[in-house]
Amino acid sequence: MKFDEVGVGHVCRRQRKSMIEGDKSPHPWLTRVRPLLSIVLHNKSSRVSVKASLIHPHFEYNSTSADPTNISQPKTILPNSSSGNLAPAFGSMGICGKRDGRSIAQLHSQIVKTGRSGDTFFVSKLSNLYAKYAPIEVARKVLLYGGQVVSWKNERREELLFMGSKAIRKPPKAIRGGIPICFPQFANFGSLEHHGFARNRLWSLDSSPSPLPPANQQSSVDLILQVYRRGSPKFELRLRISLSAGKLTLIPRVRNTDNKAFSFTFALRNYLSVSDISEVRVEGLETLDYFDNLLHRERYTEQADAITFDGEIDRVYLSTPTKIAIIDHEKKRTFVMRKEGMRDAVVWNPWDKKAKALSDLGDEDYKTMLCVDSAAVETPIGLKPFEEVEGPSRALCCIFKLF
C-alpha cells in the first residue's frame, strides 16, 4: 500500500479515482480533502504516538495509535455527526507503508532523537519543500529548500521577517525573503557563484543533530546540507533553527569532510520586516570600518552616530560588536541581533532603482525591508581536514530578540 501525497489516506485517492471513473456525478468536494499526519512525542524514552487527521468541511477523521510501528490497519472513516446529509462514509484510511523511503519505524527513531516531549510533528503537504517531520511550530516556517527560515512571528502573530511580494518559491532560484544562507561564499568574495550555493540546494532533516542542548521554550529543527561533489569542497553544513514568539536562534555548524583544508565566507542574510525604511535606525555599527560594495569595496569609516536610510546601501561592517540593534520607530519595535563567531555584519537595502531591476522584488518592497546580516566576510573561516566549527568556544550563533 502506498501513502497518499501527504502521508495518509491511501483510500482517499483510490476512492477519488473510482468516483471519477465510475460515477457520473463525481463528488467535487472529495478533491478538497486535506489529510494530514501529525506525530506527537509523549516521552523521549518511550514510543511516540501517531495521530492521523482528515479534515474536510463536512467530516473529520482522527485516529491515534500509541505504537507507530504497528499501525498498518486501515480504519474506517465515518462521517462526522454534524455533517448533515452530504458526507457518506467512503472507505478507509491507514498509516502504513513508506514515505520518502522511510518506514514509520525509521520516522519514529528520527523523532525520538530530535524531539522534545510534547512536540507535535507535522508531515507537510509540500513535504519536499518544507521541513517535514519537524515540530509543528517550525515545520511550516522553515524550508528544506535552502535551509531557509521564511516566517517568524511575535506574540500578536505579526510577521517579523520580510518576504518579497514577487518572491518565487520555485527552484533553482533562492527565495527573496526570510533568512537565506550565503555559503560557502558571501557575494563575490571568492571564485564560487554569487552568495554560494547552500541557499539553492535541498537540505535534509539532520539525523545526528548538534549535541548542544535544545533552546529553552523554543521549538527546534535541525537541518543538514551535505556536499560531496567532485571538484568542489566537501563539507557538512548543519543548522539548528529554534523559534518562539519574539525569539529566533540560528546555530550553524560546519564540518570539513575532506582531507584538504577548507575555508569559507558566510552570511545569514536576515531580511527583517520594517514599517518604513526611512524611520529605521541601526545602532552598534558607529565608528566602525566597512567595505562599501557600491564603491568597489573600498574601505571607509562610519561617521554617523547610528545608521539611517535614505538611499541604496550595501556595506560589510568589519569586526562588529556582538550586539546590534535595529530600531523601528513607527512600529515601536527593536530587533536585537546577538551573534558569535561571525565578526562582520552586512547592511543591505536595494532602494528604488535596484528594486525595480530585481524581478523577484516588488517596486515598493524596499520600503518595508532591511537586511542586517551576521557574517564572516573579511577573514574567511578556515577548517583543517575533517575539522569542525562547533560550540561552545568556536560556535557560530545568531540570536534575534524582539523588544
Ligand SMILES: O=P(O)(O)OC[C@H]1O[C@H](O)[C@H](O)[C@@H](O)[C@@H]1O
Ligand atoms: O540578489 P541576491 O543574489 O540575493 O543579492 C543581493 C545583494 O546582496 C549583497 O549585499 C551584494 O553585495 C549585492 O551585490 C547583491 O545585490
